[in-house]
Amino acid sequence: xxxxxxxxxxxxxxxxxxxxxxxxxxxxxxxxxxxxxxxxxxxxxxxxxxxxxxxxxxxxxxxxxxxxxxxxxxxxxxxxxxxxxxxxxxxxxxxxxxxxxxxxxxxxxxxxxxxxxxxxxxxxxxxxxxxxxxxxxxxxxxxxxxxxxxxxxxxxxxxxxxxxxxxxxxxxxxxxxxxxxxxxxxxxxxxxxxxxxxxxxxxxxxxxxxxxxxxxxxxxxxxxxxxxxxxxxxxxxxxxxxxxxxxxxxxxxxxxxxxxxxxxxxxxxxxxxxxxxxxxxxxxxxxxxxxxxxxxxxxxxxxxxxxxxxxxxxxxxxxxxxxxxxxxxxxxxxxxxxxxxxxxxxxxxxxxxxxxxxxxxxxxxxxxxxxxxxxxxxxxxxxxxxxxxxxxxxxxxxxxxxxxxxxxxxxxxxxxxxxxxxxxxxxxxxxxxxxxxxxxxxxxxxxxxxxxxxxxx
Ligand code: UD1
Ligand code: CA
Numbered sequence: 001x002x003x004x005x006x007x008x009x010x011x012x013x014x015x016x017x018x019x020x021x022x023x024x025x026x027x028x029x030x031x032x033x034x035x036x037x038x039x040x041x042x043x044x045x046x047x048x049x050x051x052x053x054x055x056x057x058x059x060x061x062x063x064x065x066x067x068x069x070x071x072x073x074x075x076x077x078x079x080x081x082x083x084x085x086x087x088x089x090x091x092x093x094x095x096x097x098x099x100x101x102x103x104x105x106x107x108x109x110x111x112x113x114x115x116x117x118x119x120x121x122x123x124x125x126x127x128x129x130x131x132x133x134x135x136x137x138x139x140x141x142x143x144x145x146x147x148x149x150x151x152x153x154x155x156x157x158x159x160x161x162x163x164x165x166x167x168x169x170x171x172x173x174x175x176x177x178x179x180x181x182x183x184x185x186x187x188x189x190x191x192x193x194x195x196x197x198x199x200x201x202x203x204x205x206x207x208x209x210x211x212x213x214x215x216x217x218x219x220x221x222x223x224x225x226x227x228x229x230x231x232x233x234x235x236x237x238x239x240x241x242x243x244x245x246x247x248x249x250x251x252x253x254x255x256x257x258x259x260x261x262x263x264x265x266x267x268x269x270x271x272x273x274x275x276x277x278x279x280x281x282x283x284x285x286x287x288x289x290x291x292x293x294x295x296x297x298x299x300x301x302x303x304x305x306x307x308x309x310x311x312x313x314x315x316x317x318x319x320x321x322x323x324x325x326x327x328x329x330x331x332x333x334x335x336x337x338x339x340x341x342x343x344x345x346x347x348x349x350x351x352x353x354x355x356x357x358x359x360x361x362x363x364x365x366x367x368x369x370x371x372x373x374x375x376x377x378x379x380x381x382x383x384x385x386x387x388x389x390x391x392x393x394x395x396x397x398x399x400x401x402x403x404x405x406x407x408x409x410x411x412x413x414x415x416x417x418x419x420x421x422x423x424x425x426x427x428x429x430x431x432x433x434x435x436x437x438x439x440x441x442x443x444x445x446x447x448x449x450x451x452x453x454x455x456x457x
Contacts, residue, residue, distance in 0.1 A: 002094040003116060004175055005045040006086045008196075009033050009102030010053025010073040015226045021055030023102040024062055025230060028237050029261025029279060032224060033059065035105035037066055042109045043098070043116065047091040050102075051082040078193030079169075080185040087179045095121030097178050099196065101169030106220045106237060112170065115213065119172035123209040124200065126150075127170040129221045130214065136225065137166035138197045140212060147210045150197035154190040165214070167197060168221035177208060253292075267303065291325065299330075302338070316348075319355070337372075351382075354397070366390075368407075371397030371415060379404040396431060 013022025023033040030038075033050070040048060048068040052059045053076045060070045073085040083099060090097060096119045098112060111127065118125035126147065128140050138150040139160050150167045151160050173181075181199040189195060203210050215221045219236045222229065235256075242255035250266045252258050257274040264278045267286035276290050280298035284290065288301045291309035301307065301318045308325030315332030318324060321339040328342045333350030336342065340353045343360035351368040359365060361378035367390050368382050374395050382393040383406050393407045396415030401407070403421040413419060414431025422438045429435040 002046040002091060003043060004090045004094040004097040005040045005043065005048040005100065006083060006090075006097060007033070007036050007040070007048070007050045007068070007100045007102050008079055008082045009059055010051045010056070010076045010082050011103070012054040012076065013103070013225070016230075017227075021059050022224065023059060024055065025224065027105050027224070027230065027234055028241075028259075031062055032105040033063060033102050036100050036102055036107065037063065037068065039107050039109050039112060040098070040100060043113060045098070046094050047089065049086045049089045051086050053082075078187065078191070079196035080182050080194035080198060083178065083182045083196055084185075084194070087182060090175055090179070092175070094175055096172055097175045098172045099170065099178075101223060103224045104169045104221060105224065106222070106233065107168075107170060108217075108220050111215060111220060115170065115172045118211050118213055119174065121174050123211050124174070124177075124203045125172040126200065126210065126212045127168045127221065128165050128212045128214050129168055129218050130164050131166055131218060132164070134161075134164050134166045137223075138195075139163040140165040140167060146204075147200065147212045148204055149201040150195075152189065152191070152195060152197060165212075168215060169223060170221065171196075173199070174208075177203070177206075262297075273309070285320065294325075365393075367409065368393040368395065370395045371399065373397060374399050374401070376401045377403035377405060377421065381406055383408045 009023040011022060016022050016025065024031050027035060050063060050068045050070045051073050052070050053073040056072055069089055071085050071089050073082050096116055098116055100107065115125050115127050136153050138152045139156055140147060141149045141151055141160060181202045185194045185198055187194050200210060222233055224230045224233060238259055239255060241260045242252055242258045245266065246252055246255065249268055251271045253273045259277045262278060262280045265283045267284065269287045270284045271289045273290060273292040275293045277295045282296050283300045285301060285303040287304040289306045291307055293309050294307055294311045297314045299313045299316050302320035302322060304320055305318045305322045311325035311328045313330040316330035316334035318336045319338040319340060322336045324342045327344045329347045331349035334348040335352040337353055337355040339356050341358040341360055342348060345362045346359050347364045349366040351365045351370065353370040354372040356373040357370045359376035363376055363379065364381040366382050366384040380401050380403065384390050384393065391409035393409045394412040396413060398416045399413050400418045402419055405419050406424040408426045411425055412428045414429060416432040417429045418434045419425060419429060420434060420436035423436055425437050
């Protein structure tokens with residue numbers, strides 16, 4: 001059955017007290033609106049309409065390429081008024097229209113699909129939930145079992161405010177009836193807004209069946225209206241992700257101090273210490289161990305590799321058995337082979353290090369190709385940028401680069417070469433030999449230190 005989806009995303013989000021539109025705030029690194037779109041995507045709606053208004057340019061740019069159609073609501077006169085704007089864009093052949101709140105991000109596809117089925121193109125289906133603290137939400141008013149109306153918190157009587165069953169902001173309605181109802185709304189209420197929720201009483205008055213299903217899990221229907229609610233939802237989402245990983249055998253030192261802002265694939269016997277952040281797509285192979293306070297984005301960490309604390313990794317590949325950190329930085333294009341060692345305060349960018357290469361202290365490798373078992377001394381750098389262009393440094397297998405060397409690219413160090421500490425190497429260094437490129441050490445006979453003048457009286 002063809003389906004329409006409407007996502008309301010025009011509101012300002014006053015309670016966020018932010019210059020940014022509310023639906024562009026991020027949960028686990030993804031905008032609230034993207035979460036809602038992702039949940040709706042598998043429903044394969046014939047048409048998805050996003051109602052934009054506050055910060056419309058930014059909101060629309062954020063969903064460009066999603067296939068959804070954006071319609072503008074100017075000014076924003078309430079959720080009913082928002083759906084009014086969407087009506088002309090709805091596909092008449094779609095008998096059911098699912099309405100989603102842009103600020104209820106964790107709705108699950110299965111829950112939305114069940115609501116669509118409950119509507120079946122003929123009934124008004126509401127998703128509700130029982131909350132211990134229903135403050136701020138629209139209350140579900142029932143007579144016996146039958147739903148009579150939704151009363152907004154600000155319009156509710158004391159008795160109604162005691163009701164704990166609330167509307168989640170998610171409903172499925174027969175498209176044709178919805179269109180008629182939203183056109184008939186008025187704004188005769190505490191907020192002088194056109195409330196979408198008023199269509200429930202209209203349906204009841206017309207004898208259209210209203211069905212309310214209670215969401216089993218409150219996390220999926222919590223709304224984000226304030227920074228505190230955003231943080232609360234973030235924690236719940238992270239907790240759920242942490243539990244799923246632990247269920248799969250990943251050993252998290254503390255599930256309350258774990259953040260996944262993308263996807264994380266783990267092999268067996270993976271250990272993750274506290275306060276690590278994973279972003280983009282990260283893979284940790286069997287037995288990988290991640291120390292405390294690491295930030296890892298778009299990376300593959302090989303089997304048995306150890307990432308020591310306070311390491312930052314982005315767009316990199318770490319080979320099996322490699323040791324990285326503490327305090328190391330792997331930037332995009334860093335590729336470390338098997339058993340490579342990268343120590344503290346070492347930065348690697350767009351460089352490939354073959355098996356067993358080591359750079360253990362205070363060094364920079366940029367645009368370099370480093371052979372097997374190379375030892376790269378403390379304080380050495382590749383001078384890869386001449387102010388206009390980047391150039392490559394090639395270091396052959398088993399070369400030994402002393403401390404505090406500057407390798408001025410483009411330059412090649414032959415296999416097995418040794419570069420004396422403190423050298424500034426501007427020309428290729430031959431294989432197997434010692435190359436020095438620094439001032440020769442001299443000692444001046446009879447030299448004396450200047451003396452301080454003798455103090456007077
Ligand atoms: C709404 C419901 C309330 C429900 C709650 C669940 C109404 C009148 N109330 O209240 O019953 O318990 O959601 O989270 O529907 N929006 C627009 N245009 C507008 C106003 C809002 O697009 O003119 C959008 C917002 O961007 C937001 C969503 O609609 O994504 C909900 O608006 P919000 O003002 O947060 O409604 P609530 O007061 O939370
Ligand atoms: Ca809300």
